[in-house]
Amino acid sequence: SPLAAISGYVELMTRKPLEQIPVEKRTKAFNIILDSTNRLTQFINDILDLAKLKAGRVDVRKTPFSIVKVLDETLSLFQPLLEKKKMTGKMLAAADLPSISADDEKIRQVITNLVSNAYKFTPEGGTLTLDARDLGEELRVSVSDTGIGIPKEFIGHLFERFKQVPGTRQTMGGPKGTGLGLAIAKGIVEAHGGRIWAESEPGKGTTFFFTLPKAVSASVAPAERIFN
Numbered sequence: 436s437p438l439a440a441i442s443g444y445v446e447l448m449t450r451k452p453l454e455q456i457p458v459e460k461r462t463k464a465f466n467i468i469l470d471s472t473n474r475l476t477q478f479i480n481d482i483l484d485l486a487k488l489k490a491g492r493v494d495v496r497k498t499p500f501s502i503v504k505v506l507d508e509t510l511s512l513f514q515p516l517l518e519k520k521k522m523t524g525k526m527l528a529a530a531d532l533p534s535i536s537a538d539d540e541k542i543r544q545v546i547t548n549l550v551s552n553a554y555k556f557t558p559e560g561g562t563l564t565l566d567a568r569d570l571g572e573e574l575r576v577s578v579s580d581t582g583i584g585i586p587k588e589f590i591g592h593l594f595e596r597f598k599q600v601p602g603t604r605q606t607m608g609g610p611k612g613t614g615l616g617l618a619i620a621k622g623i624v625e626a627h628g629g630r631i632w633a634e635s636e637p638g639k640g641t642t643f644f645f646t647l648p649k650a651v652s653a654s655v656a657p658a659e660r661i662f663n
């Protein structure tokens with residue numbers, strides 16, 4: 436756990452005067468402390484997000500929003516990581532998709548979650564594909580990978596808090612998350628009136644889809660008018 440790492444390394448650093456500890460050891464300890472602090476901050480923010488979403492207390496700040504722009508920007512941000520794993524990133528969405536009304540920051544969070552999962556669970560040389568389609572009433576966004584896939588029996592539990600496919604860390608290596616990303620993504624998408632789901636073939640890859648309604652949903656708009 437990050438807290439155990441922080442207290443362990445801080446304790447180690449206080450056993451002797453700092454200048455008596457070799458510089459490499461100090462650097463290693465401080466890097467681990469920094470890394471663990473970041474993970475802990477992320478974890479606490481995730482828990483807070485989830486608590487707010489559960490209580491229906493999340494304020495969705497809708498502004499004109501271009502999904503294509505956000506997908507493009509996310510792909511650019513991940514480019515250096517993709518290169519590290521010799522992965523290919525593809526963007527299929529047409530540039531002229533209509534703008535909709537959505538919370539830019541929160542939808543970015545959903546896409547970042549999905550892209551980082553696709554990245555994490557895809558071996559070297561794989562492909563990550565982003566797409567968005569205009570389905571008339573709604574836009575449908577997808578994030579596909581050519582990774583390890585998800586067992587059939589797990590698909591129904593993916594969006595539950597703290598749920599992770601057992602043994603995945605051993606197969607993929609790297610740091611383990613906490614299993615909150617998809618629960619948060621579901622909360623955010625549903626707060627926008629959309630849906631989120633996954634399709635997967637173990638050993639071949641996974642596609643996550645989510646939809647966002649193009650118009651402000653009827654159940655929200657009249658109530659706002661009455662109380663205004």
Ligand code: ATP
Pocket residue numbers: 548552553556580582583584585593598599600601603611612613614615616617618641
């Ligand atoms: P966090 O997002 O909190 O850092 P996490 O990535 O493990 O941690 P989720 O994003 O909620 O948590 O995903 C839950 C689990 O679903 C993952 O641990 C993994 O087992 C499985 N999973 C999610 N996306 C994929 C994917 N693209 N391919 C294979 N398995 C996946």
Ligand code: MG
Pocket residue numbers: 548551552612616617
């Ligand atoms: Mg995740």
